[in-house]
Amino acid sequence: MKIKRKIEIAVISDVHLGTYGCHAKHLLNYLNSIEPKKLILNGDIIDVWQFSKRYFPKSHLKVIKKIMNMSADGVEIIYITGNHDEMLRKFSGTSIGNISIVDKLVLELHGKKAWFFHGDVFDVSIQNAKWLAKLGGYGYNILTLLNRFVNWYLERNGKERYSLSKKVKNGVKSAIKYINDFEKVISNLAIENGYDYVVCGHIHQPKMAYIETRHGKTTYLNSGDWVENFTALEYQFKRWKVYHYNKDKLSPFYVDEELEDMDLKDLIAAITIVEQHEKKIK
Template identity: 40%
Template sequence: MLAPTAPRHFRTLFLSDVHLGCRGCQAPLLLDFLRYHDAETVYLVGDIVDGWRLKRGWYWPQTHNDVVQKLLRKGRKGSRMIYIPGNHDDFLRDYVGTHFGGVEVMDRALHETADGRKLLVIHGDDFDVVVRHARWLAHLGAGAYSTVLALNTGFNRMRRRLGLGYWSLSAWLKLRVKNAVNYIGAFEDALAKEARRVGADGVVCGHIHHARIDDSDGFQYVNTGDWVESCTAVAEHHDGRLEIIYWTEIRASADEIEEAGAGTDEDRIMVEAAE
């Protein structure tokens, strides 16, 4: 394996929907990502810990603890850490306005990019009509979702044995159900309306596990995705530009290049950047 370069450094990193405590959490991939990415500010945009799942049965392997320790270590090394609770870790909303382990807990934040734009940072569950008005149905849906994620894990285990890369069965199913597509559109519209109401130029959210950056009419909608299906994060470069990082795709490309021998200097740079 080629020696890794120093971590990529960004102005800001946005992570959400890690779901520590859930069997579908891709903690090893997140650890890999955190090892090679640093930022001046890291926003944890909700559902980092899956309190709903932990209430039904305790599941906390060492890799999940390692993720917590890795995030806290980034704070100790100088990154500003901001935790915005979501619906699955809503127990932390009792601690809004406090600090723990160098992490600031906020209900929402107004982030200013390097190029002067204001972005509302919020998990987004407050604008999900199911979570707001039918919490029992949201819990039922979370249970069904966990079942799909379990199938997704087994499916990808078989793909690895066949030498194939990661592919999200659950995300594929979700985006092919008409009601789910309509739900995503309504969610995006509601978040955009709230961001405009508070005078923001855009919004950064999580909750629906669908990574996306959309620019229209001078407004920017950003969803960070998740670390159970897509394994994505959003990074702000030092010039204010936002980018979705698809970590499984980067790792798969790096592995293919490495297996082929990384024959050119350009290939070698790609592998080292991914590592």
């Protein structure tokens, strides 16, 4: 029997289900290794911008079913909308069983206030030129697909994985400035509004940093992504940590056996289970 780690809150973002860059199997292993009270999905879980009926593998469906099963088992699921799944914003404020959809969230954590949102509202390229942002998204998708072939070759020859997109980002001064500005603006706004923690995603850069200015202090947290970093945020014992799948896993947690052979009919059945669970509660 696999022992799952019990944690108060797990935060994941930028999974991008429905794209070639998504590492759904890694995420499944992670979700199978934890038992959270709350699971916060902080945006861009399903990539509607680049969604194609031709590409939505079973492993991606299994992630959705896993989340549904967690909800049916009593885990509170909070889906915070992002820019790639912005179509869900018209359903903001609605709930199905233990699953709720919101645009932002504030939680009281042991006497401290935590402010959660995806982060795209601070992205000028999205607000002012959405078509350009989408075009960049397609280019990023192609780059991550190419990266998968590169890493397949490297791993086959016993060499370390390599991130092309991270190399490109780190090599472009404007990209570094954008990330720094993003973190600075969000942290300053959190301080102005009296939030002890500000939790976001969007820029695919996992980070935890203590920020202090003459106006106050806050802790900036970014959950990273499941395209290149494979990271999550975890809150337990009044502390936050960045979980790195490649570094922090002590032993592998494989996909549950009941999830091995699953198709779209099973996904519909999973949704039905959630609805039945809701009726029992009522």
